[in-house]
Amino acid sequence: MKIELNITKANMFEWARNYCFVLPAIAIFSVFYIYPFYEIFNLSLHEWNGISPNRVYIGFENFKELMQDEVWWSSLVHAGYITLIALTFQNTLAFALALACDREIKLKKFYRVVFFIPPVLSEVVVGLIWQWILHAGVQGGEQIGLLNRFLDKIGLHHMVNDWLSDPKTALTCIAVVHSWKGFGWGFIILLAGLQTIDKQLYEAARVDGATSWQSFRNVTVPMMVPVILVVVILTVLGSMQVFVLILSMVNQGLVFHTEVPVTRILVAMTGTNRFGYACAMGINFGVVLIMISLLFKIISSRMKQA
Amino acid sequence: MIQCNKYRLYSGAKNFGINVFLLSVAVTCLFPLFWMLRCSFMSLDTIFVDKSLIPPPLVFTNYITAWTKGNFGVYLLNSVIYTASVVVGIVIISSLAAYAFSRLEFPGRNFFFYMFVLALMIPLPGSFVPLVVMMNKIGLANTRIGYILCMINVGLSMSILILKTFFDKMPSDLEDAARIDGCGRLLIWWHVALPLARPAIAVIVIFNSLNVWNEFILAQLLLNDEALMPLQKGVMLFTNTNSVDYPVIMAGLVISVTPIILVYLAMQKHIIKGLTSGTVIGESC
Numbered sequence: 250m251k252i253e254l255n256i257t258k259a260n261m262f263e264w265a266r267n268y269c270f271v272l273p274a275i276a277i278f279s280v281f282y283i284y285p286f287y288e289i290f291n292l293s294l295h296e297w298n299g300i301s302p303n304r305v306y307i308g309f310e311n312f313k314e315l316m317q318d319e320v321w322w323s324s325l326v327h328a329g330y331i332t333l334i335a336l337t338f339q340n341t342l343a344f345a346l347a348l349a350c351d352r353e354i355k356l357k358k359f360y361r362v363v364f365f366i367p368p369v370l371s372e373v374v375v376g377l378i379w380q381w382i383l384h385a386g387v388q389g390g391e392q393i394g395l396l397n398r399f400l401d402k403i404g405l406h407h408m409v410n411d412w413l414s415d416p417k418t419a420l421t422c423i424a425v426v427h428s429w430k431g432f433g434w435g436f437i438i439l440l441a442g443l444q445t446i447d448k449q450l451y452e453a454a455r456v457d458g459a460t461s462w463q464s465f466r467n468v469t470v471p472m473m474v475p476v477i478l479v480v481v482i483l484t485v486l487g488s489m490q491v492f493v494l495i496l497s498m499v500n501q502g503l504v505f506h507t508e509v510p511v512t513r514i515l516v517a518m519t520g521t522n523r524f525g526y527a528c529a530m531g532i533n534f535g536v537v538l539i540m541i542s543l544l545f546k547i548i549s550s551r552m553k554q555a
Numbered sequence: 556m557i558q559c560n561k562y563r564l565y566s567g568a569k570n571f572g573i574n575v576f577l578l579s580v581a582v583t584c585l586f587p588l589f590w591m592l593r594c595s596f597m598s599l600d601t602i603f604v605d606k607s608l609i610p611p612p613l614v615f616t617n618y619i620t621a622w623t624k625g626n627f628g629v630y631l632l633n634s635v636i637y638t639a640s641v642v643v644g645i646v647i648i649s650s651l652a653a654y655a656f657s658r659l660e661f662p663g664r665n666f667f668f669y670m671f672v673l674a675l676m677i678p679l680p681g682s683f684v685p686l687v688v689m690m691n692k693i694g695l696a697n698t699r700i701g702y703i704l705c706m707i708n709v710g711l712s713m714s715i716l717i718l719k720t721f722f723d724k725m726p727s728d729l730e731d732a733a734r735i736d737g738c739g740r741l742l743i744w745w746h747v748a749l750p751l752a753r754p755a756i757a758v759i760v761i762f763n764s765l766n767v768w769n770e771f772i773l774a775q776l777l778l779n780d781e782a783l784m785p786l787q788k789g790v791m792l793f794t795n796t797n798s799v800d801y802p803v804i805m806a807g808l809v810i811s812v813t814p815i816i817l818v819y820l821a822m823q824k825h826i827i828k829g830l831t832s833g834t835v836i837g838e839s840c
Contacts, residue, residue, distance in 0.1 A: 531681015
């Protein structure tokens with residue numbers, strides 16, 4: 250059989266007209282995504298201060314230096330700590346709230362609206378409000394910050410603290426505020442997941458004499474595994490990359506206890522003018538994030554098989 | 556009988572506990588916002604010492620100071636300009652592309668579509684570094700159009716994916732009818748496909764509006780001229796230069812938060828719908 254090639258003039262014209270539909274998107278995408286994507290790899294192999302016309306090619310020196318950079322690795326640990334708190338505290342809270350709202354309860358709509366208000370706010374706004382609440386100053390013998398004033402009032406003077414400067418508490422405060430801002434996402438997604446579970450399954454479990462714990466353990470949780478995994482991946486990728494919140498909550502100085510990878514990239518770029526090093530950090534961090542999400546992909550496919 | 560009462564008591568207590576739990580979390584969500592509002596109505600003399608929940612003399616001058624001296628009027632206008640133009644740009648560009656990916660034929664269709672999908676799945680945390688270098692090189696740094704184009708790119712991939720999924724599920728009968736009536740593909744896209752895709756477009760509009768309104772880092776790196784800054788950068792700038800003037804800072808925060816909260820309250824149904832459809836996409840990836 251003879252295969253007819255359909256590349257006629259009319260056909261070419263047709264394609265060209267169809268290409269016009271995707272052209273604007275591809276043009277913007279090429280200039281603002283693909284080119285920077287290529288350039289980040291290119292720059293990471295150079296030493297460049299951002300201004301000088303000649304970039305010095307240094308091979309993988311930036312990456313070698315990064316391996317030795319203790320501040321960088323501790324910043325990854327900090328991001329991991331924030332993520333851990335977000336995964337446990339924030340997601341448990343979100344799941345508990347979703348379960349509570351899945352039953353017949355008064356003010357259900359009100360809660361749904363209110364819990365999603367913090368995610369709507371910007372990180373700058375959230376950071377500044379909480380910085381003010383956690384303020385550690387004292388004026389005329391009175392605590393300025395709301396939290397310290399409250400602790401002072403109820404007699405817990407020993408708990409009064411400089412929350413955002415103390416290396417012991419700063420990162421935890423950031424993580425808690427991050428969770429405050431973020432739990433609404435998990436809540437809405439998990440609630441939507443809960444509402445898709447067939448109520449007959451609960452009915453069947455009840456008829457079989459299951460207690461409410463057993464029906465939660467054997468009906469709710471297995472049905473929710475895919476949704477929970479989505480929330481977990483979103484939480485991990487979001488929390489690892491948190492940084493605007495940190496910029497607005499603490500003034501980064503010479504102390505490194507609230508540094509996270511993206512603030513390190515920013516410092517390398519705008520502070521010490523080492524653009525190549527900043528790009529190497531970005532690539533290194535990107536690889537870490539891809540490995541984490543692949544890990545979750547593998548776990549989720551294993552769970553689907555089981 | 557006693558058994559029954561005991562059960563009722565138990566479930567009553569359980570319901571009470573659940574309500575207390577939900578209510579306390581709701582208060583935790585709202586209280587910081589209330590505190591911001593309260594502090595924005597105080598003066599520098601009272602803000603550090605007054606302990607009452609609602610301070611008796613409400614001071615409105617903070618808002619005037621923020622609006623004029625703090626430049627918040629300009630920032631607000633800029634944020635509105637950026638948000639509106641980016642969202643309009645994304646809706647037009649992404650719906651054109653998604654329509655072509657779903658309905659029209661041309662070589663490399665799948666290749667280009669998966670290019671956009673892939674961009675969603677690869678996190679590139681430091682991408683702002685080469686982006687800013689490029690913007691400086693081509694002279695688009697510190698311009699409105701440069702920032703708008705960058706932000707269109709940020710929302711493009713997700714919007715194309717959402718719209719393409721929507722068009723794929725949408726029956727093409729109406730488009731066929733329009734074609735038989737002699738409509739060209741551009742007219743079909745505008746008169747048939749776009750109006751039918753309204754639910755998906757609502758989702759795109761809301762999420763991109765939130766995203767652009769709240770964006771900070773690109774504004775921080777690209778826009779140095781105070782006349783071009785959006786609210787998020789303006790608030791940070793003001794805080795860094797007037798770090799003790801908390802009443803005015805809080806007034807500035809109220810100005811920057813109010814529009815987005817009003818939009819949210821007006822459109823919150825679509826947000827929930829969008830999040831759930833986003834989950835479906837996340838699962839299928």
